[in-house]
Amino acid sequence: AQSVAQPEDQVNVAEGNPLTVKCTYSVSGNPYLFWYVQYPNRGLQFLLKYITGDNLVKGSYGFEAEFNKSQTSFHLKKPSALVSDSALYFCAVRDDSWGKLQFGAGTQVVVTP
């Protein structure tokens, strides 16, 4: 069985401040981890993924995520948030065997000017 948790329903941050969106996962095998972002009235857009290798993954729009195996976490980060980063962020996971992609509940990010 696999699961993913996003412990925060909403994250509020001022523009220019660092942004972190948390994600923890549980899989039976090796994890494939993804972050997607959804802007209002739009579909999801891929931000980045971790498969293997370097624990720090860089993605689109200045986002990065750090894979931490011991803490089973894959937190999304951006050093300096923009108002345009306000959106709904989904973490997703599947293990490396046959398994469905599992989305987290989502975290609403609100960046204020």
Add this chain to the structure above:
Amino acid sequence: DTEVTQTPKHLVMGMTNKKSLKCEQHMGHRAMYWYKQKAKKPPELMFVYSYEKLSINESVPSRFSPECPNSSLLNLHLHALQPEDSALYLCASSQVQIEGASNEKLFFGSGTQLSVL
């Protein structure tokens, strides 16, 4: 072209109507998906087509009927829907089917916002 195009963007239908949602991609992807998404919730997988064949049906009611006429097109036929079926319906595609030993990413369309009255 890295887009997945969905039509219509909005659809209002009565419970006795028959309508269809359409999805198109020209990225050469051989896997296409239908997801259902309620407001502020994660998308829920409905169907997966791989090489134009239905490979996954997530126990979706028969009032939803998918069709994949060719490698670029995906339809979702709707009939006798219920008000609780109101949601955003998202189409997605990927190079190969992700429900397997694959790390492929999904490309999503903007969705069809469906309201059932």
